[in-house]
Amino acid sequence: MLTGAVMPELPEVETIRRDLDAHIVGRRISRADVLDASLVQAPAVDVFSRRLIGGRVRTVGRRGKYLRVQVAESWMVMHLMMSGRIYLQPASERVRHTRLVITFDRGPALHFVDTRRFGRAWLLSVSELDDLMADMGMEPLEDGFDGPKLHELLRDRQRAIKPTLLDQTIVAGIGNIYADESLWLARIHPATPAGSLSRRKLDDLAAAIGTALRTAIAHGGTSFRTFADARGRPGRNQERLNVFRRTGEPCPRCGRIVKRIVIGQRSTHICPGCQRIHR
DNA sequence: CATTGGACCTGACCGC
DNA sequence: TGCGGTCAGGTCCAAT
Numbered sequence: 056m057l058t059g060a061v062m063p064e065l066p067e068v069e070t071i072r073r074d075l076d077a078h079i080v081g082r083r084i085s086r087a088d089v090l091d092a093s094l095v096q097a098p099a100v101d102v103f104s105r106r107l108i109g110g111r112v113r114t115v116g117r118r119g120k121y122l123r124v125q126v127a128e129s130w131m132v133m134h135l136m137m138s139g140r141i142y143l144q145p146a147s148e149r150v151r152h153t154r155l156v157i158t159f160d161r162g163p164a165l166h167f168v169d170t171r172r173f174g175r176a177w178l179l180s181v182s183e184l185d186d187l188m189a190d191m192g193m194e195p196l197e198d199g200f201d202g203p204k205l206h207e208l209l210r211d212r213q214r215a216i217k218p219t220l221l222d223q224t225i226v227a228g229i230g231n232i233y234a235d236e237s238l239w240l241a242r243i244h245p246a247t248p249a250g251s252l253s254r255r256k257l258d259d260l261a262a263a264i265g266t267a268l269r270t271a272i273a274h275g276g277t278s279f280r281t282f283a284d285a286r287g288r289p290g291r292n293q294e295r296l297n298v299f300r301r302t303g304e305p306c307p308r309c310g311r312i313v314k315r316i317v318i319g320q321r322s323t324h325i326c327p328g329c330q331r332i333h334r
Numbered sequence: 335c336a337t338t339g340g341a342c343c344t345g346a347c348c349g350c
Numbered sequence: 351t352g353c354g355g356t357c358a359g360g361t362c363c364a365a366t
Contacts, residue, residue, distance in 0.1 A: 064359065120360080136360050138344080152344085171343045173360065214336070223361085230359055279359075299359095320339075322357080 063135035065195070065228030066271035067290065068120050071141050075115040075124065075165070078143055082159035083111045084126065086146070091154040094167065096177050103178045107131065107157065119191050119227030123184070130184045132177040133167065139174035142166040192225040195264050200226075202258030209249040209257070216252065217245035218319035220264075229264065232277055232299045235324045237263040239298045244332040245316075245323050270295060298324040 063071075087107040092100045110127035117123065122141075124131040135141070146156055146164035155167040155176060167174065179187060193200060193208070208225050209216075219225060220234045229237070238245050240263035243256060252260065271277055276290035279300070297307050302315040302324060311328035 067359080134360085137358065138360095169343095170345070171358090173343065175361095212336090218337090221360085232359060277359080319337090321360095 063120055063137075063139060064230035064233055064271075064277075065117075065120060066233070066268050066292065067276035068117050068122060068135065068228070069272050070276040070290065072115050072117045072122060074143065075122070075141070078162065079112045079124075079159060079165060080115060081112065082162060084108055084157055085160050086156070086158035086164075088156045088158075089154070090156070091169075091172065093172060094154045094169070094174060094176050096175050097183075098178060103176075106178055112159075118188055118194070119223055120230070121188070126178075128180075130177075130179045130181070132179060132184065132187065134175045135169070136171070136173035136175070138171040139167065139169040142168060190224045192223055192227045195226050195228060196268060200265070201261045202254060205252075205257040205261050206254060209252065212249040214249055215246045215318055216243060216249045216260075217321070217323060219249040221319070221321070226264075228268070231321055231323075232296070233264070233267045233271065235299045236267040236297060239324075239326060239330060240266060242329045244330040245318050245325060247332050298326060300324065 084107050087104040089095055089100050089104060095103050098106070106129060107126055110129065113125040113127070115122070115124050120134060122133045122135075124133070133139075133141075142150070143163040143165060146158045149156070150166070150168055152170045153166050153168050154172070154174065157165040167176065177187065193204070209219065212219055217234050217238060220229050220237070221231070235245070237260065241256065241259040243252065243260060271290075271292040274290065274292040274295060277292040277296065278289040279293060298313050301313045304313050305311070306313055306326035306329060309326060309328040311326050314325055314327050316323050316325060
């Protein structure tokens with residue numbers, strides 16, 4: 056059993072959440088081995104492990120790109136950042152770059168594997184969890200995320216729409232892939248000032264974000280690379296991407312050649328035919 | 335306030 | 351084969 060041969064934006068984290076929900080809820084933690092202390096943000100590593108052991112997993116949730124596992128009365132929070140992965144496999148099967156292994160009373164262990172070591176974990180009380188999540192923006196898959204809501208969130212903002220979508224305090228969970236895909240779907244140039252988008256374009260954008268995220272979840276997320284030693288199921292959504300990392304290929308809608316530009320220091324992929332700067 | 339640039343890490347890949 | 355440069359799905363912090 057393996058989950059997480061995918062890279063983490065909202066759909067990938069949601070895919071992992073569903074796997075964990077199906078496989079670790081109700082299990083009791085028997086070991087918690089932190090192999091890289093820099094992963095654990097709070098509390099101290101020894102307290103983190105000690106407090107987990109003996110606890111039973113109650114729920115597995117997600118907020119934006121954060122995974123939240125309720126263990127007894129505490130919340131174990133994980134953020135995978137750029138290269139984090141979660142594997143469910145026997146505790147003894149350690150791949151390279153394993154940072155944390157949580158072993159249960161039965162079934163596979165949870166492995167947090169992270170090449171670049173940007174990923175983080177916390178074990179928090181309810182109020183500490185609330186503090187950590189305090190600045191998070193709206194969940195784009197929740198009811199009420201629509202054009203009028205985007206209008207409310209984006210009006211008066213001069214910043215380009217793409218970095219605005221990546222700002223987790225406005226909308227939570229969109230990353231570089233789904234920002235590009237959503238803007239392409241809505242035919243919006245990523246450099247368009249957010250506050251200048253018409254009501255109609257904002258309707259399109261809200262719908263496009265929902266479509267991009269839901270499609271990706273339905274296909275198990277996006278994976279760009281599989282590892283020689285990784286077994287299991289990579290995501291399949293990369294086959295459905297329209298512009299992201301498709302530089303030089305034809306736009307599926309109009310046939311113009313997809314171009315890579317840089318906006319806000321991030322790689323950005325657009326169709327120069329479909330996505331023009333205006334309102 | 336908003337915006338920009340650098341830092342944090344490791345590895346893959348490309349051209350020479 | 352080796353070396354240097356570039357790139358990578360994210361976030362935080364300091365400087366402007």
